[in-house]
Amino acid sequence: MVGYLEEDPFTFTAARLLELLQGEITQREVGRRPWVFTYKKFNVHLSNLSVEIDVQGTSTTIGLVPAKDATQLCSLYLPNLATQDASLDITRLDEAHRRALTCQYTTEEISHTTVARHASSILTRLPATPPPFTGACEALVDLDLGADNFLPGRPADWPNLRAVRFVDSNVLRLALHIGSTAEYVGENHGYQWLSAHPKKLANYISIVFEAAFGIYTRLKKRQLPTRRNLFVLLAFLWTSWHRLVMLFYHHTLGMHLRAGYDFERNRVSSIDLTSLMRKLSTTHTMQATPQYMCNWALLHVFRDRAAMPPDFRAFKHRFSQVFASHEARCLGNSSQCQGLGPANCMRFKGATILDQSAHGDPCQGGTGCHKLFWDEASFRNQAGGGGRAVSLEATDETHIHYQPAGLKTLAISHVWSHGQGGRPEENTQALSGGQKYSGGFNICLHARYKRVAESLGCDSYWMDTPCIPCDHELRREAIANINTVFSQAMVTLVCDRDMMSINASNLTMELQESILSALLVCDWNVRAWTLLEAIRGRKNIHLLFKGDKTIRLMDILCAVHSAGDISVVNLYLTAQHLIPAVQTATDNPSSTSTTTADTRAVRTVPGSIESNESNELASGLLSVQEAACLLSHRHASRKGDEVVIWSLLCSETLCYTAKDFWDACVQRAKNRSQLLLVPTGLLMSSVPRLQAKGLSWAPSRPNLPEECYTTPRPGNAIIAGDGAGTVIGIYQEAKLVAGWNVVRFDGGRRRALSLFTKNSSVLLPRVPGYWFGVTSGQRLSTARRLDRIAREYLPGYKFGALARSAPLATDVLDGANMREYGEGGAVVAVLGTNDDREHPDRVAHGDARGAWTWVGVFKWDEDLAPLPTFKGEWLRIE
Numbered sequence: 001m002v003g004y005l006e007e008d009p010f011t012f013t014a015a016r017l018l019e020l021l022q023g024e025i026t027q028r029e030v031g032r033r034p035w036v037f038t039y040k041k042f043n044v045h046l047s048n049l050s051v052e053i054d055v056q057g058t059s060t061t062i063g064l065v066p067a068k069d070a071t072q073l074c075s076l077y078l079p080n081l082a083t084q085d086a087s088l089d090i091t092r093l094d095e096a097h098r099r100a101l102t103c104q105y106t107t108e109e110i111s112h113t114t115v116a117r118h119a120s121s122i123l124t125r126l127p128a129t130p131p132p133f134t135g136a137c138e139a140l141v142d143l144d145l146g147a148d149n150f151l152p153g154r155p156a157d158w159p160n161l162r163a164v165r166f167v168d169s170n171v172l173r174l175a176l177h178i179g180s181t182a183e184y185v186g187e188n189h190g191y192q193w194l195s196a197h198p199k200k201l202a203n204y205i206s207i208v209f210e211a212a213f214g215i216y217t218r219l220k221k222r223q224l225p226t227r228r229n230l231f232v233l234l235a236f237l238w239t240s241w242h243r244l245v246m247l248f249y250h251h252t253l254g255m256h257l258r259a260g261y262d263f264e265r266n267r268v269s270s271i272d273l274t275s276l277m278r279k280l281s282t283t284h285t286m287q288a289t290p291q292y293m294c295n296w297a298l299l300h301v302f303r304d305r306a307a308m309p310p311d312f313r314a315f316k317h318r319f320s321q322v323f324a325s326h327e328a329r330c331l332g333n334s335s336q337c338q339g340l341g342p343a344n345c346m347r348f349k350g351a352t353i354l355d356q357s358a359h360g361d362p363c364q365g366g367t368g369c370h371k372l373f374w375d376e377a378s379f380r381n382q383a384g385g386g387g388r389a390v391s392l393e394a395t396d397e398t399h400i401h402y403q404p405a406g407l408k409t410l411a412i413s414h415v416w417s418h419g420q421g422g423r424p425e426e427n428t429q430a431l432s433g434g435q436k437y438s439g440g441f442n443i444c445l446h447a448r449y450k451r452v453a454e455s456l457g458c459d460s461y462w463m464d465t466p467c468i469p470c471d472h473e474l475r476r477e478a479i480a481n482i483n484t485v486f487s488q489a490m491v492t493l494v495c496d497r498d499m500m501s502i503n504a505s506n507l508t509m510e511l512q513e514s515i516l517s518a519l520l521v522c523d524w525n526v527r528a529w530t531l532l533e534a535i536r537g538r539k540n541i542h543l544l545f546k547g548d549k550t551i552r553l554m555d556i557l558c559a560v561h562s563a564g565d566i567s568v569v570n571l572y573l574t575a576q577h578l579i580p581a582v583q584t585a586t587d588n589p590s591s592t593s594t595t596t597a598d599t600r601a602v603r604t605v606p607g608s609i610e611s612n613e614s615n616e617l618a619s620g621l622l623s624v625q626e627a628a629c630l631l632s633h634r635h636a637s638r639k640g641d642e643v644v645i646w647s648l649l650c651s652e653t654l655c656y657t658a659k660d661f662w663d664a665c666v667q668r669a670k671n672r673s674q675l676l677l678v679p680t681g682l683l684m685s686s687v688p689r690l691q692a693k694g695l696s697w698a699p700s701r702p703n704l705p706e707e708c709y710t711t712p713r714p715g716n717a718i719i720a721g722d723g724a725g726t727v728i729g730i731y732q733e734a735k736l737v738a739g740w741n742v743v744r745f746d747g748g749r750r751r752a753l754s755l756f757t758k759n760s761s762v763l764l765p766r767v768p769g770y771w772f773g774v775t776s777g778q779r780l781s782t783a784r785r786l787d788r789i790a791r792e793y794l795p796g797y798k799f800g801a802l803a804r805s806a807p808l809a810t811d812v813l814d815g816a817n818m819r820e821y822g823e824g825g826a827v828v829a830v831l832g833t834n835d836d837r838e839h840p841d842r843v844a845h846g847d848a849r850g851a852w853t854w855v856g857v858f859k860w861d862e863d864l865a866p867l868p869t870f871k872g873e874w875l876r877i878e
Contacts, residue, residue, distance in 0.1 A: 002159075002313050003128045004565075005167065007120060010151055011128075012167040017116040020169060021176050024103050025112075073211045076100070077233055090166045093236050098169040101201060110180065118179030119172070122247070125566045129165060130242035131311055132158045133280035136235065143228050163236040171243045174198055178251045198248040202241055202271050209237040210276050242309040245271055249306065249570045250561070256573075257558055260582035261538075263626050266724055271308050281310045286339065290319050292326040294347055295339030297521035300633040303719065306573035314565045318514040319521070322502050341709025342635045347417075347523055349637075349706075358419040360448035361548060371440030374424035374466065375399040379474075387481035388467055389460035392450050400424060400441065405462050405481075410453040411489035412463040413533040415523045416637065418497045421445055421465035441466045448548055449493075456491050456542070456550070464529075479644065480654045483536050487620055492537030494553075495544050496524035504545040512556045513568045519543070519553075519578075520571060528636040528645045528703075534577040535630075535649060536620060541578060553578060577630060581620055622649045624665060625682040629722040631702035632685075646702045658690055658700040666731065676731040679723030680738050680805035684827045686718040689854055694734030697854040697877045718827055718857055726805040729877075735851055736877045740829075741870035744843065745790060745800035781865040789830060793855045797832030799839070801852065804828055804870055825861040829854065831877065851878040 007013055077096045137158055145156065154160035216230040252269045256262065285302050289295055293316070301307055330337035330345045342348035363369050378401045382388050387405035394401035405411075414420050422439035453461045462485050468478040486492060499522055502515060524530050534541065541553040557579070560569040572578065622630070627649035636642055640656065647655035651668060655661040669676040678697075686708055687699040699720065708717045729738030786802075794800040804826070835850030836842075854877055860867060 005123050005126045005128050007124070010162065010165050012120075012123060012172060014116055014120055017119050017172055017176065018112060020172055021112055021116055024173075071211075071215065073208050074215060074230070074233065077208075077236075078229055090162050090232075090236065093163070093233065094166070094168045097236075097240065100204065101170055101173075101197075103173050115176060115180045119175040120179075122175050122178055122250075122566075123167065123171075125564070126243060126246060127311060127314065127567055129159045130239050130309065131281070131284040131313065133234070133238050134282070134284075135280075136231075136238075139231055143224070143231055145228055145232070149232060158235075161232075161235055163232050164239050166236070166239075167243070168236070168240045170201060171240060171247065174244060174247045178247060181251070198244060199269070199271055202244050202248065205237050205241045205244070206274050206277055209234060209241065210274055212237065213276060241277075242311065245309050246311070246566055246570060249308070249573055250566050253570060253573050254561055256576075256579055257554070257561060261576050261579040262582035263576065263622065266305070266576075266626075266722065270305055270724060285310045285312055288316065289336065290316055290323065291328045291336060292323040293319055293336070293521055294330050294345060294523075294526075295337055296330075296342060296345050296348070297523075297526045299339040300526050301520050301571060301574050303633065304574035305629075305721065307571065311567045314513070314567050315517045315520075315571060318510065318565075318568060319517040321510070322514045322518060323498070341704075341706070343706045343709050348526075348635060358421070358445065359442055360444040361546075363442075363444035369442055369444050372398065372400050372443050372446055372466075373426045373440045374469070375401050378402045379424075379469070387462060387478065387485035389462040389485070390446070390449075390466055391460050392453060393459070395446065395450075397443070400446070400466050402467075403460055405460065405485045405489070407488055407490060408457065408459045409485065409489045410449065410456060410458040410461040411486045411492045411533065411537050412449060412461055412495055413486075413492060413524070413530050413537070414463065414495035415497075415527060415530065416464070418495075418523070420495065421463070423468070423470045424466045425470055439470075452493065452544070452548060452550060458490050462489065476654075479648075482532065483648055483652055486533050486536035489537055490540065492533065492541045493544055493550065494519075494524055494530075494534075494541060496522045498522045499524070500544055500546060502545050503547070504549050504551060505547070507551070507556075509560070509564050512560050513564050515543070515551075515556055516560060516568055516572065520575060525575070526634055528631055528634040528642055531577055531630060531634050532645050532648055535622065538577060539580045554580065621651060624650055625679055625722045625724075628682060628699065628702040628720045632719040632721075633703070635703060642701045642703055658698070659692055659695070662690065662695055662698050678729045678731060678736060678738075679726050680729050680740065681721055681723030681726030683723075683854075684718070684805055684829060684857060685720040686857055687720060694878045697736050718859060723805070725808050727808055734878055737874065738877075739806055739872060740803040740875050741806050742804075742873045742875065743802040743868045743870050744838075744840065745786070745794070778866050782868055785860070785865045786868070789858055793830040793858070794832045796834075797853075797855075798834045798836075799832070801831045801833075801875075802828045802858075802868075802870070803831055803875065806872060825859050825863075826867060828858050828860055828867075830856050830858055831875070849876075851876045853878065 005011055076099075077093055140156065140158060140161070145161075147156070149162055150156050151160045151162065151165060158164060212230055212233050216227060216234060219227050219230070221227075248271075249269070252265070256265070286295065286298070289298060298312070302310060302312070327334040328336045330347055332346060337345035337347075359369060372395070378394070378399075379388055382402055382404050388402040389405035389409045391401045391403040394403065421441040424441065425439045449461045449463070453459070464478075468475055496519075498518055499515075502511075502518065504511065504515065519525060542550045543553055543556075544550055557569065557572060624646075627646055631642065631646060631649070636645060643658050643661055644654065644656060647653060647661050647664065651664060653664045653668075655664055666676045683697055683699070685699070685704075687701055687704055689696055690698045690700050692698075702720060704717065704719060727739045729736045731737075789802070790800055831852040832855050833850055833852045835852075837850035838852070852875055
């Protein structure tokens with residue numbers, strides 16, 4: 001396991017923290033808080049650069065940086081780029097890095113040494129070094145950097161590179177800011193969300209890194225001094241970016257733990273990850289996976305928008321500490337799956353348990369253990385027809401008796417394939433294959449959950465196996481009440497076979513980190529039904545361990561967040577469903593928290609789709625796009641259940657078909673006297689679309705079907721994102737109207753109208769001082785790619801178009817929608833139409849009023865062909 005940062009002359013010292021703090025202090029203004037940390041401005045203004053950042057602005061392009069601008073960016077750090085020797089003074093890089101930002105501290109009441117001490121304690125919980133970017137270790141051998149670039153007396157490798165061990169001033173500034181908050185110095189000084197400037201700084205660093213990388217990779221081997229210096233700069237920027245994002249997300253998670261998880265904060269807090277940064281981070285993430293860890297479950301965490309910076313080293317180590325002796329169980333031959341999808345892993349498919357014969361401790365299924373079956377009359381006779389729970393008092397030695405689920409119910413969430421009981425009837429039909437199996441519930445399991453429920457102060461428990469019968473109408477009624485059962489339950493109990501094998505009797509910090517690591521990739525956390533149950537019951541989740549010991553999840557999360565490994569606990573930003581929801585005025589009328597007003601401010605961002613759904617979010621429901629994003633990697637074993645779960649995440653209305661789901665969404669908007677709003681970024685995925693007039697754009701499910709994983713092709717395995725920060729479409733008159741970035745095809749020739757225009761040059765990095773447009777050969781490869789798209793996607797259409805979702809112009813906190821850059825390239829939507837109103841002549845005169853049909857999406861590999869020029873247009877998709 002990688003070690004932690006330590007105070008020493010080569011990393012940081014308390015004296016350096018204090019000096020930095022005291023050097024930027026100003027007098028407190030009247031009426032301001034006793035302690036204020038202000039990011040005054042970015043001091044980066046390059047007239048020719050496509051990205052300009054200041055206190056009011058944002059990054060508008062985070063893609064390939066033209067070589068002229070790349071040289072200008074790098075010259076901020078390396079003024080004499082081509083002439084310096086191989087030994088580079090890290091403090092000079094740090095001074096240039098520090099000048100990119102102006103900070104100001106205002107304080108009177110808080111001790112400077114206290115703040116510096118708290119900042120130091122935060123830093124020492126970070127990994128000593130970040131994982132190397134892909135190719136970095138090999139480059140170290142080829143470049144033969146001088147000994148002065150490494151710690152004295154240490155091997156000449158990545159962990160000992162001075163640029164990697166050194167903690168830059170901007171990281172120290174952020175640590176000082178976090179160290180000054182109420183989390184570390186006391187509630188009496190209040191606490192607040194960080195501003196967007198750390199995010200902007202991280203995005204700026206990624207731009208400089210990409211610029212330097214473009215120059216570095218195009219330099220010839222004989223230009224060794226310049227390549228060496230650029231490599232040191234890359235290592236310095238890579239390290240700074242990792243630490244800044246890790247600290248920013250650590251503070252963000254702490255605010256969610258304090259005030260409750262606010263999904264609307266995802267848009268504000270998300271870091272834009274460029275395709276290059278993701279590509280250079282992927283290799284080490286999926287390497288050296290513990291043998292018992294499921295690679296598909298790991299990929300589910302890695303691909304989450306909040307899994308940044310992707311550092312899974314401590315996470316894997318802690319997981320191994322509790323499962324080192326376990327053999328892999330993804331496949332039948334005790335081996336791991338390759339992470340290709342749920343259809344390729346027996347944890348998800350092919351391991352159906354027909355004999356639900358699990359037993360509770362210490363029972364081993366001997367002669368004294370028998371099955372309980374339902375008292376059907378008791379089930380049917382519960383007044384109100386709501387959720388039924390197992391009555392602790394009334395259930396006897398032979399039959400399960402029921403009572404209405406309520407505020408003192410223990411809601412149990414488990415994985416069906418782990419075998420904890422069949423349906424409550426005595427003889428049932430298996431859900432697949434026509435096989436029969438015995439239903440019922442082992443009495444030892446009832447005894448377990450009775451003990452647990454009583455220990456938590458509950459008078460009943462709900463679990464799908466005894467509480468959802470096979471009868472179609474009763475099953476439908478029970479599923480319709482799941483939201484109510486879990487949202488009002490006293491406790492939600494997570495039962496997973498891996499978690500239940502952990503001995504939690506001696507709860508050390510290391511064990512708590514292992515528990516958090518195991519929970520993220522356990523079977524329970526990657527199922528669709530359990531996601532719904534967790535979302536609805538997240539106000540008080542407990543975990544079940546060996547010996548029927550239960551521990552409140554929030555207690556573990558808060559303990560590790562306060563004193564544990566930051567790289568481990570930060571991953572819980574990918575597990576929003578496990579953190580209690582944000583408190584609202586309705587939840588706590590007496591609350592005067594500073595976050596309440598702050599949250600209201602976020603909800604009133606002009607054009608924000610979330611501002612139209614505040615009531616639903618306050619009640620624990622999710623927006624359509626948030627629910628789709630959370631379900632994108634999660635699947636249900638029963639066909640069609642994904643839509644059912646999607647509908648229950650978004651509303652109390654149970655829908656069994658995608659058409660009913662979208663009709664319900666339109667009706668909910670209508671009930672608010674509004675139109676249905678859809679972020680265009682949500683649509684940039686490979687999920688199938690509805691075959692219904694006016695809804696060709698509408699996803700028919702939140703996740704990918706099995707065939708997308710078994711027969712991949714470019715563009716058919718792209719998962720849904722939340723669409724945050726993208727232009728919002730308006731659904732009216734059976735059409736989705738929105739602004740897109742568009743490239744049109746000219747009839748049957750399938751040639752992009754803008755491909756060979758004057759402004760079509762795509763600028764690529766090269767050596768310093770050069771920039772150049774796309775060559776004729778590259779243009780030809782682009783034309784061929786367009787022709788392929790036309791042949792495969794657009795037969796039968798007169799006109800075609802490629803479309804990309806555009807950044808939301810009113811949202812000054814977000815840059816380009818980099819979530820559309822997955823592994824393998826940029827995602828583009830393919831549209832077709834036979835409407836003559838979209839003829840190129842009418843388009844040229846601004847008179848296009850036709851409607852388009854959504855055909856599919858395509859992943860464009862820019863390493864093979866440059867993208868054509870896109871132009872902003874309004875489109876109507878029906």
